[in-house]
Amino acid sequence: MDYKKIFIEAFNQHNKDKCVEIAIEVIEKNIFTIPYFYEEILKKTLYSIDDCHDGDCIWKEHVKTSIARTVIECLYPYIIKIKNQATPLKQIVVLACPEKEYHEIGLKMIDDFFTILGYKTIFIGTNTPKNQVLNAVLRTKPKYLAISVTDYYLLFEAQKMIQNVKSAYKDIIIIVGGRAFKYNLDSIKEIGGDIYLETFEDFIKLREGDKNEISV
Ligand code: B12
Numbered sequence: 001m002d003y004k005k006i007f008i009e010a011f012n013q014h015n016k017d018k019c020v021e022i023a024i025e026v027i028e029k030n031i032f033t034i035p036y037f038y039e040e041i042l043k044k045t046l047y048s049i050d051d052c053h054d055g056d057c058i059w060k061e062h063v064k065t066s067i068a069r070t071v072i073e074c075l076y077p078y079i080i081k082i083k084n085q086a087t088p089l090k091q092i093v094v095l096a097c098p099e100k101e102y103h104e105i106g107l108k109m110i111d112d113f114f115t116i117l118g119y120k121t122i123f124i125g126t127n128t129p130k131n132q133v134l135n136a137v138l139r140t141k142p143k144y145l146a147i148s149v150t151d152y153y154l155l156f157e158a159q160k161m162i163q164n165v166k167s168a169y170k171d172i173i174i175i176v177g178g179r180a181f182k183y184n185l186d187s188i189k190e191i192g193g194d195i196y197l198e199t200f201e202d203f204i205k206l207r208e209g210d211k212n213e214i215s216v
Contacts, residue, residue, distance in 0.1 A: 003022055003026050003031060003032070006018075006022055007019060007022045007023070008045055011045050011064060011067060011068075014060075014063050016066075019070075019071050020074050023037065023074060024075070034075060034078060034079065034082070035113060035116070035200035037075075038072075039109075039200060042071065042072070042109075043106075045064075045068075046068055046105060049061050049065075069105065069108070072105070072109065075112075076112075079112050079115050079116060082115075082116045083115050083116060086117065087118055087211070088118045089117070089120075089211060091143040091144065092122065092140055092141065092142035092143060093114050093119045093122070093142055093144045093145075093146055093175075094122045094124065094133070094137055094144070094145050094146070095110070095111050095114075095124060095125075095146045095148070096124040096128045096136075096146075096148075096161070097126045097127060097128060097148050097149070098127075098130070098147065098154055098158040098160070098161045099127055099128065099160075100127060100151075100157055101126055101127060101150060101151060101154045102126050102127055103150035103151065103178070104125050104126040104148070106150065107123070107125065107146070107148040108123070108125075110146065110197075110203070111123045113203045114203065117203055118207070119144075122136065122142065124136060128161075130157075130161040130164045130165075131164065133145070133165060134164050134168055137165050137172060138168065138169060142172070143171075143172075143173060143210075145162075145172050145173070145174050145175070146177070147161065147175070147177075147178075148176075148178040149176065150180055151179075152179075152180045154180065155180055155184075158176070159190070163192060173194045174192060174194045174195070175193070175194070175206075176188055176193035176195070176196055177197050177198060181196060182198070
């Protein structure tokens with residue numbers, strides 16, 4: 001059975017129930033891993049939303065986004081299962097998007113990547129006032145602040161967020177990712193990012209370096 005094709009068809013027909021059923025089936029039966037399902041199917045399906053040429057693109061985009069969110073949330077019990085089998089790490093990761101950034105599905109996916117690999121995550125999400133991110137960092141003392149930026153025009157908001165955090169908490173390591181950086185890698189250093197990750201393989205390599213650390 002071509003699960004990828006069936007999922008994409010269901011997604012494009014706005015068939016939420018079918019999308020959820022397929023997602024659960026492929027994970028239950030170990031047909032795909034969650035990272036593979038996210039990166040190779042769900043992400044690519046979301047990118048293909050651009051391929052719309054009628055006057056109904058916006059409402060359809062919202063419906064599809066909502067289906068993607070439901071699918072991700074429905075897979076969370078499987079994330080817990082994998083997490084409980086992994087060796088827990090000591091490191092904490094806070095995840096946030098800068099002010100005015102409403103794209104958060106990528107951040108939700110990587111929240112699950114970190115969790116699968118044994119990190120403790122604190123997901124704050126979209127459009128977060130920079131002082132609130134700073135407060136979260138000061139209270140929870142994470143090793144990493146993971147920032148997702150999709151819209152290129154919001155890189156300066158990410159820069160303000162990073163400056164705000166780094167000026168008050170020097171030990172933080174800023175991981176950045178998202179569409180805004182993909183074709184614009186020079187901006188990472190300019191805005192104060194320390195590490196750029198893109199694929200689940202990149203996260204595995206990060207974990208290799210973290211697994212032997214004893215304290216946060
Ligand atoms: C869904 C979507 C929306 C949804 C978002 C809903 C939500 N809750 O997330 C809604 C409808 C809200 C939306 C709004 C808008 N959108 Co929009 N949207 C998209 C769309 C179709 C898909 C984005 C997505 O979810 N991708 C899937 C995720 C999983 O991919 P990803 O983010 O790249 O994440 C992966 C990696 O990058 C990485 N990653 C991501 N974050 C991080 C962070 C770290 C730390 C790490 C390590 C890795 C990492 O891991 C993920 C898994 O591999 C894209 C189309 C496209 N081609 O990208 C347009 C797109 C991003 N949107 C766009 C625009 C213009 C807008 C609006 C301005 C439209 C408008 N006029 O109102 C608003 C902006 C709102 C705002 N201020 O943010 C443009 C952006 C252009 C630009 N300037 O850069 C795009 C590209 C469409 C286009 N072709 O023009 N959008």
